[in-house]
Amino acid sequence: MSGWPEWLSPVQEGNVRDAAVAVLSPDAQHVGVAWRDAGGTLSLLHLAFHYDLRNDTPPSKRYYAVSPSLEPERLAQVAAMCERVLKRQRRGIPYGFRYDATAFSRDGRLVLGNEERGLTCATFVLALYRSVGVELLRVAEWPDDRPDDEARWTALLEVLRSGCPDAEHVSAVAREVRSRRFRPEEVAGGSSRPAPSPFVQAVAAANELVAALDGVR
Amino acid sequence: MPFGQSLVRSQRGAAEKKPWKDLPSLEGVVETEFLRPIHLGETVVAHRALAPRLGVIPRDADAILNANDADIDQYPGMAEWWRTANQMWEANSVKKKSADDVTETVKMSLTERLDYHRELSAQFPIPDIRVVYGKSGMHLAAARVVDHRAVIDHTLYWAAARSSEEAWYLCAILNAAATTQATRPLMSRGKEERHIDTYVWQLPIPEYDDHDETHRRLSELGKEAESVAAAMEVGPGESFVTLRRRLRALFAEHPVGRSIERIVAPMLPPPMLESVYAKVSDGASRAALTEIYDALDERLLDGELDAAGWILDAVEVSRLDVTTALGFLSVTLAARDRLPARRDLVDRVAEWLRAKDPARVASLLEGLTP
Numbered sequence: 001m002s003g004w005p006e007w008l009s010p011v012q013e014g015n016v017r018d019a020a021v022a023v024l025s026p027d028a029q030h031v032g033v034a035w036r037d038a039g040g041t042l043s044l045l046h047l048a049f050h051y052d053l054r055n056d057t058p059p060s061k062r063y064y065a066v067s068p069s070l071e072p073e074r075l076a077q078v079a080a081m082c083e084r085v086l087k088r089q090r091r092g093i094p095y096g097f098r099y100d101a102t103a104f105s106r107d108g109r110l111v112l113g114n115e116e117r118g119l120t121c122a123t124f125v126l127a128l129y130r131s132v133g134v135e136l137l138r139v140a141e142w143p144d145d146r147p148d149d150e151a152r153w154t155a156l157l158e159v160l161r162s163g164c165p166d167a168e169h170v171s172a173v174a175r176e177v178r179s180r181r182f183r184p185e186e187v188a189g190g191s192s193r194p195a196p197s198p199f200v201q202a203v204a205a206a207n208e209l210v211a212a213l214d215g216v217r
Numbered sequence: 218m219p220f221g222q223s224l225v226r227s228q229r230g231a232a233e234k235k236p237w238k239d240l241p242s243l244e245g246v247v248e249t250e251f252l253r254p255i256h257l258g259e260t261v262v263a264h265r266a267l268a269p270r271l272g273v274i275p276r277d278a279d280a281i282l283n284a285n286d287a288d289i290d291q292y293p294g295m296a297e298w299w300r301t302a303n304q305m306w307e308a309n310s311v312k313k314k315s316a317d318d319v320t321e322t323v324k325m326s327l328t329e330r331l332d333y334h335r336e337l338s339a340q341f342p343i344p345d346i347r348v349v350y351g352k353s354g355m356h357l358a359a360a361r362v363v364d365h366r367a368v369i370d371h372t373l374y375w376a377a378a379r380s381s382e383e384a385w386y387l388c389a390i391l392n393a394a395a396t397t398q399a400t401r402p403l404m405s406r407g408k409e410e411r412h413i414d415t416y417v418w419q420l421p422i423p424e425y426d427d428h429d430e431t432h433r434r435l436s437e438l439g440k441e442a443e444s445v446a447a448a449m450e451v452g453p454g455e456s457f458v459t460l461r462r463r464l465r466a467l468f469a470e471h472p473v474g475r476s477i478e479r480i481v482a483p484m485l486p487p488p489m490l491e492s493v494y495a496k497v498s499d500g501a502s503r504a505a506l507t508e509i510y511d512a513l514d515e516r517l518l519d520g521e522l523d524a525a526g527w528i529l530d531a532v533e534v535s536r537l538d539v540t541t542a543l544g545f546l547s548v549t550l551a552a553r554d555r556l557p558a559r560r561d562l563v564d565r566v567a568e569w570l571r572a573k574d575p576a577r578v579a580s581l582l583e584g585l586t587p
Contacts (some may be wrong), residue, residue, distance in 0.1 A: 018503070037248030038504040071580050072542045076503060077547040079511045084548070088514070132547040195583075 004215075005208045007192040011063040016042060017173075019078035020065040021125055025213040028206075031121050031184035033128060034065050035082040041164035045082045045169040047124035051092035053085075063098050064213065069194045070134060077132040087126065094118030094169060095160055097153055097176035099139070102127050117172045120156075122187040129195075137190045141199035149181035185209050221249035222294050225273060236309045243305070245298040247273055254364055258351045258372035259457040263392040263464045264439070265446035266349070266360040267457070274337070275299045275328070281338060283328050303327045336371050343367070344377035347512055348387045353412045356401070358461050359391035361443065374415065383425040385439030386432055390422055391444070394469065395482035398527040420485055435480055441473045469526075470557050479561060482530035487512075490528070494536040502540045509544040517552055525549065526558035533571045534562075539581065542566050546585045553587055560587050 009015045009020050016034045022044055024030040031044025044059035068075060096118030119127060129136050154177055161170050189205030190197035197205070222586050227243040250276075254269035275295060282289045284303040288584070306327040330340050343365045350359035351373055351540040361384040362375070369375045378384035390396055396417060403416040440528045446464055468474030489512045496505035516525040529549065534542055546566060549559050563586050570578045 036503075038501075038507045071577060073543050073581060075539045076506055077543055079503070080506045080544060080548070083507060084510050084514055088518075120443075131551065133550050135584060 004212050008064055011059045011065045016065050021188045021191040022063040022065045025062050025064055028185040028210050028213050029126055030190050035079040047093055047121045050095035053092045055086055061109040066188045066192050068191045081132050096173050099123035099178040122182045122184045125187050135149040135196040138196045138198050144180035153177040222246050223249045230360040246296050247294040248292045248583035251295045254367040261349055261360050262461045263358045264388055264442040266362050281332055337563055346378040346384050347375045348378050348384050349373045349375045350391055356397050357391045357413050359388045382436045386425045386436040389435045389439035389477050391483055393477050393481035394523045395478055395527045398524050438477050478530045483526055486531040487528050497538050497541055502538050505541050506544045510548045513548045522555055526556055529558035529562045534565050
């Protein structure tokens with residue numbers, strides 16, 4: 001396959017050792033973590049939407065895994081944390097745009113940062129890695145003024161508004177539409193680079209990733 | 218011949234129960250040889266015996282004196298005090314109802330009560346050096362007592378030490394948070410489960426051996442801890458409960474306290490560690506990792522930072538592999554500011570990695586250091 005990144009492969013047995021960021025093809029608009037439990041079973045943990053945390057076993061064949069630029073022993077920690085989050089986060093995770101200090105606490109529960117309301121699929125992955133000491137991206141470098149980001153936030157907000165009965169939550173998230181957006185393809189692409197990936201490198205990797213997945217349509 | 222006399226008055230407290238709380242204080246002039254320092258639970262905190270209370274103990278050089286014995290008349294002050302006390306005891310001591318509803322007095326004299334189970338007479342002759350610790354409470358608090366006149370109240374357990382070195386060694390072990398944690402699973406369920414009691418002696422605490430370098434080190438640390446505790450100021454009216462809590466917090470961070478934990482925790486390790494080591498040895502590293510995450514997760518979820526610290530202090534890094542060593546650091550990352558044991562473990566893992574895999578130390582520990 002011409003131009004196919006060597007760090008990208010279908011989420012299948014053999015392609016994921018302990019954990020990897022997994023991105024949904026073909027448009028790379030959703031991301032999660034492919035991980036193995038202690039028995040070796042491969043699953044995909046992802047935040048589908050508001051209070052909708054899913055663990056798909058086996059993962060859909062539409063997901064592609066990014067070989068992360070991390071020591072394998074660190075990836076085992078990500079897998080163990082996936083297991084822990086599943087045990088502790090039964091109620092799910094709220095959906096929200098702004099991401100800065102949110103992380104999983106020492107007890108596996110989500111602790112939202114100041115004025116942060118929840119996570120997206122992409123920031124869920126960032127928070128999960130952060131909880132074991134891995135910052136995948138240099139988050140401070142992300143711009144908060146990309147016009148298409150605000151448009152995407154607005155579209156997602158409408159989906160949230162139609163499905164979330166908590167009007168207060170929706171209003172709070174509505175105030176976050178100018179937050180910096182960590183795109184799923186940037187999180188996935190950035191995870192192929194030495195952590196934490198600078199914005200420029202993550203975007204370059206994201207472009208490679210999108211182009212590759214576009215070819216599998 | 219009696220020498221010296223002193224005016225004494227019974228000390229009153231808010232914890233008195235009926236009928237005693239309604240009785241007047243006992244006051245009298247007693248020969249000073251019957252006045253002894255008394256250590257109670259409230260005069261013992263970790264590594265420090267506070268100022269003892271003063272008590273009237275009806276014992277001369279040979280034996281406990283009975284109020285009805287003629288011997289006591291050699292000491293008129295003591296005789297009057299003790300007989301008055303006995304009268305008050307007879308008039309107010311516990312009564313029980315018999316089957317036909319006739320009230321009977323329980324037949325235990327005040328002297329018998331005072332020496333119940335020989336708790337008083339067994340203290341004589343008083344050893345020069347003793348270690349005492351409180352019976353009640355969820356945390357052990359032990360101290361060295363060097364006072365050949367002091368009597369130990371029934372709220373404390375005591376043991377004679379052959380030397381101060383042995384006493385410091387025992388105090389170092391008994392006051393370690395690891396010892397309290399190791400004792401918890403042994404404590405009985407039900408209403409007594411909150412008390413350390415004698416369960417601590419079910420632990421494999423080795424007898425002091427001054428040929429053992431580790432024992433000598435613990436003894437030195439116990440001595441240093443005694444100085445640290447002695448230097449802590451006690452506020453006016455500060456309760457022993459508050460003081461014990463302050464000392465626990467102090468030693469949790471203090472280099473002396475940390476050094477003690479680092480020695481005692483591996484002596485009394487949490488059972489889960491053997492299971493982890495066995496899995497690592499069998500090549501089941503990922504399963505061991507899940508066990509580490511689950512064990513520490515449960516403790517942290519319950520706010521049991523001491524228990525989590527006990528695990529981290531007890532870890533023998535050389536029996537782990539890289540994945541599991543990083544597991545202990547990763548799962549506790551979010552609690553790093555509240556786990557002094559984790560800071561020590563980071564240093565130990567780093568040192569181990571520098572010897573084992575120097576090229577990868579930085580990438581393995583990135584984001585996991587304090």
